[in-house]
Amino acid sequence: MPKSESLTKLWRPNGIDRAWELKQQLGADTMFIAGGTLIQLQREQGTAMPAHLISLEWIDSMSGINEIKVNSKEYLRIGSLAALSAIQLHPIVNESYLLLADAAGQVASPAVRNRATIGGNICYAVGDTLPALIAMDAEATWYDGEKTQTDKLENYLNRGGPQKDAIFTSILIPKRTRPENSxxxxxxxxxxxxxxxxxxxxxxxxxxxxxxxxxxxxxxxxxxxxxxxxxxxxxxxxxxxxxxxxxxxxxxxxxxxxxxxxxxxxxxxxxxxxxxxxxxxxxxxxxxxxxx
CATH class of the missing domain: 3.30.390.50 (CO dehydrogenase flavoprotein, C-terminal domain)
Known part of the structure; x- marks a missing residue:
């Protein structure tokens, strides 16, 4: 085992502010994790483990799958910690967002989907759910150390947010009503x-x-x-x-x-x-x- 892996330390903050503070304090050799499958993927690709891992799993505000309204517009909100299997099987997703249910159900194996999160799949930047989310006109929300911001998912990916300067917090999918006779x-x-x-x-x-x-x-x-x-x-x-x-x-x-x-x-x-x-x-x- 490489020396860097044997020295890796795990941190478990219970709030997004604390997670951000830890990242600033611990420096560049630090990575956020949730389900941990992205770390596994990066190890498979030869990336060494960092000195510090900051687990986001205890941050309640980054969990859940629910319908919300923002400025009179309806969305499906999926917290970045939601497991792919939970998304695949969720009744609201299967009723009104089948494109995402199909995509989540085709990521890796059932065992991986039980652990992998939608946030990790998005932050990988080439995750299998991304084409479906982009086709659904999804928006990303992320925390930049001061406030939560929102933009089109594709814009978020293009600015390099997943790797550099943000904690991805949720995905917002606009609710669509099928027109009559369509x-x-x-x-x-x-x-x-x-x-x-x-x-x-x-x-x-x-x-x-x-x-x-x-x-x-x-x-x-x-x-x-x-x-x-x-x-x-x-x-x-x-x-x-x-x-x-x-x-x-x-x-x-x-x-x-x-x-x-x-x-x-x-x-x-x-x-x-x-x-x-x-x-x-x-x-x-x-x-x-x-x-x-």
């Missing part, structure tokens, strides 16, 4: 290996609302996989927004996804393979609604 498409798919601590090859999420003549009223597409940080495919969305779903439109969308989605080559798959897989998964799902 058809809603909610689709999540992960392609990868069965190993618990290896990133997926490709993950895609689709959220589309069609009116009664199959015109696309709203569309959000997201893709990730490997070490590629999941993003919305906004150029692809714009290509289809307001159009009637058709074979011709889907052909153009396939080409646009391949152009816009920019994963990397790695040991497990080429960028070209990932591009084709992501485009095929999204198009196949949308095509199934052409004759519905």
């Amino acid at each position: 058809n809603s498409i909610r689709y999540y798919r992960k392609v990868g290996r069965r190993e618990a601590f290896i990133p997926s090859l490709v993950t895609v999420a689709v959220s589309v609302d069609l009116n009664r003549v199959n015109r696309i009223e709203e569309i959000r597409l997201a893709a990730g996989g490997g070490t590629y940080r999941p993003h919305r495919l906004m150029a692809s969305e714009q290509l289809l927004a307001g159009t009637i779903l058709s074979k011709h439109a889907l052909k153009n969308l396939h080409e646009k996804i391949i152009e816009e989605y920019q994963p990397d080559d790695d040991f497990f798959a080429t960028a070209h393979y990932r591009k084709m897989m992501a485009a095929n998964l999204i198009i196949a799902e949308l095509a199934s609604y052409l004759d519905s």
Whole structure:
């Protein structure tokens, strides 16, 4: 065992202010943990254990799954300490947020999901739940040492918050009401290996609302996989927004996804393979609604 691991000290603050203070006092060789599976993943990837671990598990304000209202807007709030298995099985999630239930249920193994938290999956920055959350227009809340802030999840990820200057506290998912005479498409798919601590090859999420003549009223597409940080495919969305779903439109969308989605080559798959897989998964799902 490396020397640094034998000297690692665990701290258990019972409040977010105290957790932040400890991080400032203990210095750079310190890491926040919750379920601990992210630490396990990083060890598998060769990262040495830090001198100090600050467990967030006793901070009640970072727990729970409940519906809230903020400035008259309704959200599902999921505390960052919520286990993936709890999210997967929660009745509210299964009734109104199936995209997230599908994504949480496909992370690693059941044993890992019982321990892993949504906060850890998000702070990994390439976690399998991220495409679903981004497609659901989720917002992140985090504590910066002075106050709790809120922004779009993708903006939070892009600023490097999970690694540097924040304690991720919760995810907020806007509640959506299905319009009358509409058809809603909610689709999540992960392609990868069965190993618990290896990133997926490709993950895609689709959220589309069609009116009664199959015109696309709203569309959000997201893709990730490997070490590629999941993003919305906004150029692809714009290509289809307001159009009637058709074979011709889907052909153009396939080409646009391949152009816009920019994963990397790695040991497990080429960028070209990932591009084709992501485009095929999204198009196949949308095509199934052409004759519905």
